[in-house]
Amino acid sequence: MIAIVDFGSQYTQLIARRVREAHVYCEVVPYWTKPDELSKYKGIILSGSPRSVLGESSPMPDSSIYYLGKPVLGLCYGMQAMAHQLGGAVEKGKSGEYGRAEAKLDRNSVLFQGTKEVGTVWMSHGDHVIKAPKDFEVIASSGSCAVAAISNASKNFYGLQFHPEVKHTEDGALIIENFLFKICGEEPSWKMSSFAEEQIEAIKKTVGDDHVIAGVSGGVDSVVTAVLLHKAIGKQLHVIFVDHGLLREGEREEVIFTLTNLGLDPILVGCEDIFLDALKGVTEPEQKRTIIGRLFIEEFEKACKTIPGVKWLAQGTLYPDVIESSGGVSGLADKIKSHHNVGGLPESMNLKLIEPMRMLFKDEVRHLGRELGVPKHLTDRQPFPGPGLAIRLVGEVTRQRLDILRKADEIVREEIAGDADQYFAVLLPVSSVGVQGDERSYNCVCAVRAVSTTDFMTASWTKLPYEVLDRIATRITGEVKQIGRVVFDITNKPPATIEWE
């Protein structure tokens, strides 16, 4: 197990991803973690940071970590912190260095075994090390950075000014693997099947004879959480599916069918009328979200009260949420994304939380889902927002407009079928003139959104083939008689968000 000590870098999560991709389990810990606690790890990686080690209240690791006898790899700020604490010198950068650079790597160093001698690396730093600490040698340099990497091989201390975790660093994955396998002596043994077994045992132990409730939306996180719990505690798990009436065509049936097949026996709470009544006349997006969030909690809470003796609430919280909440584990990261999820449940419910996937990334959850027998169409499903179609109906949410949007959206989904990472229809509060037969028509306008993305934090519009776009427009205007015009959204995120509201 490897510790990633976080100083608030935007890349901390990425470092964890790369280590896990090398099949080594790792945890992100705050920079103030005590050396005692760090001693249980086989190696320590010090992350980057938006701060400067030369600043007055810069976050620093406890300097006794260098006496634990553990390998340490400092990345960017982490390298500067190590150099600063061990007697080297760090200089304030004048303009900093951002982007690709060519670095000459000393391949005699274990860290660079098998890499190219001169390779592209990704730099992103203000300050830099100008003198390595005593007993360290310089093992890489680039045009504008004479000390691009340092090492004290006898103590297993290494520092890189560049970011091996970023894909633009040509041999980045290999450098990380060298650290993990050749320097820390790790084995590539982190496997999803063993994770599932461990978690099932841990859940049994934690929960004992208690009963647990889990809300499922049909999204991959909530379903995999429920399946994992079901494997651990069987009938002590109660699964609640709140249908707010803002789901896509066929979705309610599909979710119930899949959950039932998985042996989950979901309790269906159908409350379309309650949601539609509350949304009557509301057009402001934030207001829609607030109403839906509040009602969702109310309905979920009501359903929970019908199950006696429940002590636990299971949630599909993932590692990025854990790392990102309140600005990273160290609270230092600049907040880039605000949380969308349908708020927390009131504390008055007095339930203990169980979050078995809080150490996993999204693609690991998909993998775990497949291990647990969740069908592929569910594990690979595109994300669908908690407020559902309400935020894809620009303007008022009515039953009639929902029906129109559902039909158009089904066509978009059928035609694009996996060729983008997220794709859907949006109904606009605009009517437009057309001609149908010999008659003038005046019908709704529908927008098609399709984006390519890996993290949903940035996205580019998907360059769908013209034939696909043509088919979508022809089918929608032919099969949904209330829609007279179809437009394609060609805006990237940023500046636009993926959803329209």
Ligand code: XMP
């Ligand atoms: P945006 O629109 O912010 O969306 O670019 C990024 C990703 O988040 C999804 N999304 C939501 N998911 N509740 C959710 O559970 C929400 O309120 C919500 N809003 C957006 C969106 O579908 C996209 O995948």
